[in-house]
Amino acid sequence: MDEVKVLQVKQSVFAANDRQADQLRAQLKKKGIFLLNLMSSPGSGKTTTLKRTIEMLGGEFRIGVMEADIDSDVDARAIAVTGAKAIQLHTGGMCHLDAEMTRQGLEGLDADDVELAILENVGNLVCPAEFDTGAVKNAMILSVPEGHDKPLKYPLMFSVCDVVLVNKMDVMPYFDFDFDQCRAYVQMRNPNAVVIPICARTGEGMGPWIEWLRSQILAWRADDFATEKVEV
Amino acid sequence: MHELGIVFHIIRSVEEVGRANQVRHIRAVALELGEVSGVVEEYLQDCWKWAAARSAMLDGAQLKVRTIPARTVCEACGEVYPTVQYGRQCPACKSEQTHLVQGNEMMIQEIEVDPESEAVPAADE
Ligand SMILES: Nc1nc2c(ncn2[C@@H]2O[C@H](COP(=O)(O)OP(=O)(O)OP(=O)(O)O)[C@@H](O)[C@H]2O)c(=O)[nH]1
Ligand SMILES: [Mg+2]
Ligand SMILES: [Zn+2]
Ligand SMILES: [Zn+2]
Numbered sequence: 001m002d003e004v005k006v007l008q009v010k011q012s013v014f015a016a017n018d019r020q021a022d023q024l025r026a027q028l029k030k031k032g033i034f035l036l037n038l039m040s041s042p043g044s045g046k047t048t049t050l051k052r053t054i055e056m057l058g059g060e061f062r063i064g065v066m067e068a069d070i071d072s073d074v075d076a077r078a079i080a081v082t083g084a085k086a087i088q089l090h091t092g093g094m095c096h097l098d099a100e101m102t103r104q105g106l107e108g109l110d111a112d113d114v115e116l117a118i119l120e121n122v123g124n125l126v127c128p129a130e131f132d133t134g135a136v137k138n139a140m141i142l143s144v145p146e147g148h149d150k151p152l153k154y155p156l157m158f159s160v161c162d163v164v165l166v167n168k169m170d171v172m173p174y175f176d177f178d179f180d181q182c183r184a185y186v187q188m189r190n191p192n193a194v195v196i197p198i199c200a201r202t203g204e205g206m207g208p209w210i211e212w213l214r215s216q217i218l219a220w221r222a223d224d225f226a227t228e229k230v231e232v
Numbered sequence: 233m234h235e236l237g238i239v240f241h242i243i244r245s246v247e248e249v250g251r252a253n254q255v256r257h258i259r260a261v262a263l264e265l266g267e268v269s270g271v272v273e274e275y276l277q278d279c280w281k282w283a284a285a286r287s288a289m290l291d292g293a294q295l296k297v298r299t300i301p302a303r304t305v306c307e308a309c310g311e312v313y314p315t316v317q318y319g320r321q322c323p324a325c326k327s328e329q330t331h332l333v334q335g336n337e338m339m340i341q342e343i344e345v346d347p348e349s350e351a352v353p354a355a356d357e
Contacts, residue, residue, distance in 0.1 A: 004259070005345040009249055013238060013263075013338040016245040095234050098241070126270060127234055 020099035024134030037135035042123030044143035045167040048200040064114035096127035129157040148182035158189040235275040260294040260344040266335040267302040302335025
């Protein structure tokens with residue numbers, strides 16, 4: 001008779017992606033590519049911050065940028081102006097990038113000679129936090145007009161971030177944004193997150209962020225050499 | 233759209249399990265969905281129909297969703313209460329030192345295989 005066979009799976013929807021992300025991280029480590037995943041709401045200043053960051057690093061690392069945009073290539077073109085390699089990832093209306101899309105993006109970037117790869121994730125504070133992209137570090141931007149209570153409303157996003165950039169500090173006088181309160185909320189969700197105020201428009205306050213990024217890349221490389229030595 | 237992304241991940245995982253078990257066609261997938269997982273079942277079902285139809289292994293397969301009610305426990309007094317109704321604050325003692333014990337899951341539980349589709353050599357993808 002028509003006996004149905006049942007296969008037990010008992011696997012989180014995210015499990016397969018988590019596995020792929022770990023594989024990607026291991027491959028990146030071998031190739032010496034530091035991948036940074038940059039997340040935020042739409043318009044909080046990801047592209048502007050990236051342009052400044054590339055300028056301020058001034059050729060210290062070979063940089064490649066992947067821009068996730070639903071349709072346009074506006075951001076990829078803005079980045080290309082800085083001289084960094086930039087490609088557009090077509091997300092096909094998807095609200096986040098996952099490890100597989102990131103892997104394909106790195107392929108498209110022809111990333112083997114890239115030392116710092118940056119992924120500008122889809123503008124959204126929910127799903128990008130749920131899907132590990134395989135990045136070494138996660139950064140997010142919260143801009144002043146969005147309000148200081150966002151860490152309470154989107155706890156998962158803040159809990160997966162290694163660094164939170166509070167952008168558009170120049171418009172502070174026009175909003176009731178409380179920076180200290182914001183930092184306290186972030187630390188409630190994630191005691192290890194570093195919170196840095198910046199103004200990507202003018203470049204003010206970007207120094208500590210560049211320092212943070214540089215030290216993360218160097219620490220990750222040093223760690224790499226340490227593991228190599230152990231293996232020898 | 234959020235639900236479409238979730239559906240692609242379910243399909244990818246299920247196809248992986250299917251291939252590993254030499255399954256040709258799946259007739260249903262059982263999913264546990266937490267009440268506060270952020271996924272709307274109705275949208276999930278729409279996305280599922282659209283996306284499953286594009287997979288040889290899952291064409292026409294049913295997505296059976298079981299909803300897991302959200303429950304929060306109060307660290308101060310031990311009360312366990314329905315999250316959707318009371319949120320973060322304990323209705324018994326008003327403490328906000330609370331955490332979710334269940335309700336954010338998205339678990340693929342099991343797969344129902346079409347009987348006549350078993351024992352087919354893999355790699356006819
Ligand atoms: N006042 C002020 N405006 C800024 C600052 N940084 C970015 N902006 C402006 O904010 C708008 C959005 O900036 P983008 O860098 O395009 O933001 P984004 O996050 O890349 O946007 P999407 O890719 O569309 O999600 C632009 O008009 C920027 O000029 C800042 O520090 N201060
Ligand atoms: Mg942008
Ligand atoms: Zn989403
Ligand atoms: Zn209580």
